[in-house]
Amino acid sequence: MSKNIHMLDCTLRDGGYYNNWDFDQDVVKAYLNAMADAKVDYVELGLRQFKNQSFLGAHAYTTSEFLNRLDLPDGPTYGVMIDAKTILSEEGSHVKNLDKLFLDASDEKIDFVRIAAHHAEVLDCKLIVEHLKSKGYIVGLNIMQMSSCDEELIRNFGKEIQNWGCLDVLYFADSLGSMLSNDVAHVYKNITKYWTGDVGFHSHNNLGQGISNVIEAKKIGCSWLDSTVTGMGRGAGNAQTEYLLLELNKQGENKSCKKVFELVADIFEPLRNHYKWGPSLDYYLAALKGIHPTYIQNINADSSIPPRIALNIIDDISNLDNPDKFEMKALETVKSNIASDQGVIDGDSASGLLEGKEILLVAQTEVSVKYQDAVIDYINKFLPKVMSINYPSLTKNITFDNVFISHNQKVRFEKNYYSAGGYSYIAPKRLFLDEKINISHDYGIFVKAGEFEPRGSYACIPNYLTLAYAISFCLDAGASDIKLIGVSGLNMDNAQHKGMQELINILLRKGVSITSLTPSSFALKEQSIFAI
Secondary structure (H helix, E strand, O other): OOOOOOEEOHHHHHHHHHHOOOOOHHHHHHHHHHHHHHOOEEEEEEEOOOOOOOOOOHOOOOHHHHHHHOOOOOOOOOEEEEEEHHHOOOOOOHHHHHHHHHHHHHOOOEEEEEEEEEEHHHHHHHHHHHHHHHOOOOEEEEOOHHHHHOHHHHHHHHHHHHHOOOEEEEEEEEOOOOOOOHHHHHHHHHHOOOOOOEEEEOOOOOOOOEEEEEEEEHHOOOOOOEEHHHHHHOOOOOHHHHHHHHHHHHHHOOOOOHHHHHHHHHHHOOOOOOOOEEEHHHHHHHHHHHHHHHHHHHHHOOOOOHHHHHHHHHHHHHHHOOOOOOOHHHHHHHHHOOOOOOOEEEOOOOOOOOOEEEEEEOOOOOOHHHHHHHHHHHHHHHEEEEEEEEOOOOOOOOOOEEOOOOOOOOHOHHHHHHHHHHHHHOOOHHHHOOOOOOOOEEEEEOOOOOOEEEEOOEEEEEEHHHHHHHHHHHOOOOEEEEEOOOOOOOOOOOOHHHHHHHHHHHHHHHHOOOOOOOOOEEEEEEOOOOOO
């Protein structure tokens, strides 16, 4: 094709979905130098947005103040991405909202802005494009989930945007990672029915087709090609920058690979091993079933979900009304298999069952395994009631009086463990009617955000953590003292960790006394399991 090829690397933006855009600045420096050395044309430094509901790193906002402290090597053209809803849903006029986020291009260290838009937002982006152009930016519009659009809609997008007369590049994205080369060609053919400007393609790698789809996109006429280092990006990630450099060089481009290869080996491969982006069976299934990749990313980040259970949860998600739209509440409902409209699941009163007893609650973690011998010594000396949080898969040398299970996501797919283990369970019986397990006490459950209150026959708890359920039971049953083993909280990025901290904050606020006998990063009272 005669059009100039523009290579755009968006590692700091798309890769941020794995580390909350909190990149170490030494990593950023090495990355930027490698991009400049490789003669990458465009570098997307991050997002720019208003949203401030949890901690996100600098590249989630990529403010002009932050960029003024960043050394940007000569060579690439630098820019950011905004989500269309950042502007469309914010109070006030679109123009004023844009002016809050962007100075004129002459006063910024960025020269391009890409707008990411869902189908329903595309035609509302005209004013956004026009105003950014008036401020001096190169402007791209990235239409997401194009694999789910029919021909008429794709052509209509091209026709309407052509009439705007102000857009520099029109992108289409394989957001669900489900496109093959013929799908790429199909979208390109229809979008260029009326659109005559540059076309860009953003590939995802769920089916392992990331780089081959980018090569196909170039072959048929796309002139803007996205990639990220080692494919770092949401879900299964993207086409790999290092692969694309090699492919472009095969086709006569003059790209340097040395510093990028060093960057991959020294920094990004270790990061990939840690965060585990890239193709997998989970992501492949998600692409085939039209599931938003954030569902899979959240499932994989939850260390409490074994791989076999994850596959079944994915199957359940595919049966949602809109699996291509991520909703955390829907994910939690599927994971727990508790319908959102069930409300209170009542049980039998726990009153007096543990009156005056000391309780040892043992989490199934490596920390519990590490101190297992000391725990056994403690049990032999003080004779507490010993209870496991979920099935005792790790601490098999400890004898448990009871095992707590509060939701049935694990039991559904590990029936052999639970039915053959010989343990006595405390659980909401209504959730386990189809399971052959020995429930010695039917204690109910009600999940209500921000709440913790033992209610005699059921637990009102803020989330689905079994520990919350267990503590509620112990309090209702009259326990005199509750001690924890293995509640360590080592992974700050883990959703379970954050749920635990939420629970502990509520317990502290309510004056509930619990003590950890093993090391914990949570704000818990601590004693030592060895001080006996």
